[in-house]
Amino acid sequence: KAGVTQTPRYLIKTRGQQVTLSCSPISGHRSVSWYQQTPGQGLQFLFEYFSETQRNKGNFPGRFSGRQFSNSRSEMNVSTLELGDSALYLCASSLATGGADTQYFGPGTRLTVL
């Protein structure tokens, strides 16, 4: 089975722009979660989507949003980029939601905001 894929792998944007990141889960997985990883804050939960519905959201401003499509693929969007949004964005998929399932991670998208 193919693993979780994320595109693009690298992005360079300037302040004020917006960006969309994409995640394709493992085949059959219906839950997709997003995490932000920075040297200062570590790994932080952004949000989870299951059956096209947002299940939970972390403590991030409204500039961070996401969606999930009927094929379970997910996108996250960051509007009005700030320097502090530079990070590795990791997507993870699991079979189900609820907290008990193992999450499998993709390779990440490294976003640099100049």
Added chain:
Amino acid sequence: AQKVTQAQTEISVVEKEDVTLDCVYETRDTTYYLFWYKQPPSGELVFLIRRNSFDEQNEISGRYSWNFQKSTSSFNFTITASQVVDSAVYFCALSIIQGAQKLVFGQGTRLTINP
């Protein structure tokens, strides 16, 4: 609220030494899951193990072993006879049954195995 603490920021050992990575967690929930992930320089988090709160049996997988002790809220990870390929950042994480897939991660331990 849940919290995971990995007090060891960096560990450096010589190849073939045994090394233990510590993980202490906090939660008021009685049902929860604990995980260990490995992050090599490529950046992808690689799943190593999942343990639920009702299963305190230690687990061994090759050179890897895990010691779960509810009495001390710890879930430590030991690598026996370490190898250079074990060099990575290791994360301990906690998940509770709350209706969503949300992992709370520790800050990670950077492990360097020197030849």
